[in-house]
Amino acid sequence: GAVVSQHPSRVICKSGTSVKIECRSLDFQATTMFWYRQFPKQSLMLMATSNEGSKATYEQGVEKDKFLINHASLTLSTLTVTSAHPEDSSFYICSAYDRVGSTEAFFGQGTRLTVV
Amino acid sequence: GQNIDQPTEMTATEGAIVQINCTYQTSGFNGLFWYQQHAGEAPTFLSYNVLDGLEEKGRFSSFLSRSKGYSYLLLKELQMKDSASYLCAVLRGTYKYIFGTGTRLKVLA
Numbered sequence: 001g002a003v004v005s006q007h008p009s010r011v012i013c014k015s016g017t018s019v020k021i022e023c024r025s026l027d028f029q030a031t032t033m034f035w036y037r038q039f040p041k042q043s044l045m046l047m048a049t050s051n052e053g054s055k056a057t058y059e060q061g062v063e064k065d066k067f068l069i070n071h072a073s074l075t076l077s078t079l080t081v082t083s084a085h086p087e088d089s090s091f092y093i094c095s096a097y098d099r100v101g102s103t104e105a106f107f108g109q110g111t112r113l114t115v116v
Numbered sequence: 117g118q119n120i121d122q123p124t125e126m127t128a129t130e131g132a133i134v135q136i137n138c139t140y141q142t143s144g145f146n147g148l149f150w151y152q153q154h155a156g157e158a159p160t161f162l163s164y165n166v167l168d169g170l171e172e173k174g175r176f177s178s179f180l181s182r183s184k185g186y187s188y189l190l191l192k193e194l195q196m197k198d199s200a201s202y203l204c205a206v207l208r209g210t211y212k213y214i215f216g217t218g219t220r221l222k223v224l225a
Contacts, residue, residue, distance in 0.1 A: 043217045044159070046215075093159075103207060106161075110157065
């Protein structure tokens with residue numbers, strides 16, 4: 001199947017700093033990627049839809065100024081958590097579809113963010 | 117609103133069969149998906165249904181009844197490695213998933 005690579009897998013940062021998470025489609029081009037957040041023992045919650053060459057679409061309740069999304073190429077989307085706080089500590093996962101019309105999403109390995 | 121419900125936890129014995137249920141109420145429906153997720157890892161695709169009925173893939177089967185807003189995932193010949201969370205997700209529109217709360221399955225020897 002298609003491969004989505006996410007980096008870093010784990011990051012610890014100090015409160016108030018910013019953290020960038022990368023999501024790459026390795027063997028296909030993705031005009032659209034998705035960012036999810038998962039708190040412990042809870043399910044994935046969609047944060048935003050990342051669109052190549054245009055602004056991301058954010059879900060209700062997600063602060064777009066805090067979670068900056070950039071999708072500058074067909075194989076890379078980045079999520080930057082700005083001015084991180086301990087409550088932002090979570091598991092962040094990206095996903096993409098390998099072709100138009102596909103219904104199976106491929107997920108990155110996830111990034112465990114801990115803000116101290 | 118969107119509502120997808122699954123049992124929180126289930127326990128079963130190695131070699132047995134287990135059924136994980138999922139009920140949903142969503143605006144828009146383009147299919148129901150099941151994903152497996154081991155702790156700290158990304159979900160991996162198991163099965164999906166668009167039409168009513170049973171889809172079988174090896175040890176895993178998934179059933180859908182759209183009129184009842186109900187699906188289940190059936191796991192046969194359980195193995196220890198099947199201990200994981202199982203996520204039910206409804207596809208709304210073309211790309212947008214809404215995930216259920218997930219069911220943590222523990223397989224005992």
